[in-house]
Amino acid sequence: MQNFPISYIEPVFRPPSEAHSLILPVTNGCSWNNCTFCEMYTQEQKKFRARDEAQVLEEIRLTGEQMIVQRVFLADGDALVMPTRRLLTILQAIREHMPEVERVSSYCLPRNLRKKSVAELKELADAGLRMAYVGCESGDDEVLARVNKGETYESSLSALEKLGQAGITRSVMILNGLGGTALSEQHADNSARLMNESQPEFLSTLVVSFPQGEARFRQHFSDYQPLNQQQLFVEVERLLQGLELRDTVFRSDHASNYLVLKGTLGADKQRLLALVRQAIEQPQQAHLRQEWQRGL
Numbered sequence: 218m219q220n221f222p223i224s225y226i227e228p229v230f231r232p233p234s235e236a237h238s239l240i241l242p243v244t245n246g247c248s249w250n251n252c253t254f255c256e257m258y259t260q261e262q263k264k265f266r267a268r269d270e271a272q273v274l275e276e277i278r279l280t281g282e283q284m285i286v287q288r289v290f291l292a293d294g295d296a297l298v299m300p301t302r303r304l305l306t307i308l309q310a311i312r313e314h315m316p317e318v319e320r321v322s323s324y325c326l327p328r329n330l331r332k333k334s335v336a337e338l339k340e341l342a343d344a345g346l347r348m349a350y351v352g353c354e355s356g357d358d359e360v361l362a363r364v365n366k367g368e369t370y371e372s373s374l375s376a377l378e379k380l381g382q383a384g385i386t387r388s389v390m391i392l393n394g395l396g397g398t399a400l401s402e403q404h405a406d407n408s409a410r411l412m413n414e415s416q417p418e419f420l421s422t423l424v425v426s427f428p429q430g431e432a433r434f435r436q437h438f439s440d441y442q443p444l445n446q447q448q449l450f451v452e453v454e455r456l457l458q459g460l461e462l463r464d465t466v467f468r469s470d471h472a473s474n475y476l477v478l479k480g481t482l483g484a485d486k487q488r489l490l491a492l493v494r495q496a497i498e499q500p501q502q503a504h505l506r507q508e509w510q511r512g513l
Contacts, residue, residue: 218319222275222279222283223240223241223273225240226242226262226263228257228263229242229292229293230257232322232324233470234388235288235322237288237471238289239286240290241289241290241291241307242273242290242291242293244266244268244294244295245268245293246263246264247293247294247295247326248264248295248298248326249294249295249328251365252364252365252367252503253436253437253438254392256429256433258293259429265294267299270303274310276306276463277307277311278314281313281314281315285317286315286317286318287319287320288318288319288322289318289320289321289322290321290323291307291320291322291323291329293325294324296323296324296325296495297330298326298329301333301337301340301341304346305344309344310326311345312344313400320345321345321346321347322347322349322350323348323350325380327351327368328354328372328376330375330398330459331375338383339382339384342385343448346409347385348388349387350388351373351376351387351390351417353373353377353391353411354391355391355396355407356370356407357370357404357406358370360400360403360407362437363400363437363441364426364437367428378415381416381417386418387415387417388421389417389419390421390423391419391423392425393423393424393425393453393456393474394425394443394452396442398442398443398444398448401452401455402442404452405459406455409455409456409458412462413459416462416465418464418466419465420462420465420467420482421467421469422453422468422471423474424471424474424475425450425473444446446475447476448494450476450493453469457482457489457493458490460482460483462482465481465482466491467480467481467485473511474506474511475505475506476492476493476496476505478493
């Protein structure tokens with residue numbers, strides 16, 4: 218094969234389920250980049266900017282000449298911040314030069330949909346945008362304020378509803394342990410409430426972690442007390458108990474999690490709750506990940 222036609226600025230991130238997708242950067246970094254728990258785009262070279270449109274279109278053309286692609290993930294942190302016209306241009310180029318592509322997906326910050334109408338999102342869906350990964354992190358307004366998320370329960374719900382009405386599959390992430398010991402119960406309860414009201418197609422949980430230390434996180438959350446392993450399980454149990462989902466694929470299998478959970482809610486709710494209860498009461502029998510097996 219010729220030289221790979223796409224230019225990347227490291228590090229590059231994508232959801233676990235996009236492991237076999239072509240990563241196509243249309244922006245660099247994250248347009249918000251103020252969440253105190255997130256270290257993904259804090260390096261100087263990841264300062265936010267939209268990539269040159271002509272360069273992106275040329276990369277799409279060259280990639281289409283060199284390989285067969287079935288899935289494309291639009292990077293970096295929130296491609297949907299771009300104007301609808303630019304996104305449509307990119308999606309149309311993908312359709313023209315990579316006709317085998319079955320799905321295009323992207324991360325999505327709720328704030329970036331405030332100025333996009335359902336009709337605009339429907340245009341994007343019709344052009345090939347099939348899935349959006351929405352990092353809600355929590356449904357609790359106090360937790361969201363403490364971590365400087367720049368969102369509220371209502372802004373997250375509005376974004377999820379718009380995406381759903383447009384026919385774009387929603388994959389939502391909630392951060393286990395984000396509220397610490399003091400806010401754990403309301404974090405679980407209001408996150409469940411947000412999911413129940415929006416009924417996303419996919420829901421996953423990750424354990425909050427700080428590879429570079431907690432100093433940045435504690436700027437807004439100085440009294441944060443992290444949850445130990447058992448407390449993390451208790452919080453997940455409370456979240457699951459509160460969920461009243463009709464047909465949502467649930468995953469807690471990211472490398473940050475001690476306990477791997479997979480199922481569909483609500484069909485598998487009781488089975489998943491039983492697994493969590495076993496992890497709480499009999500952790501030695503629960504097939505938990507060891508610390509060396511965990512990571513981001």
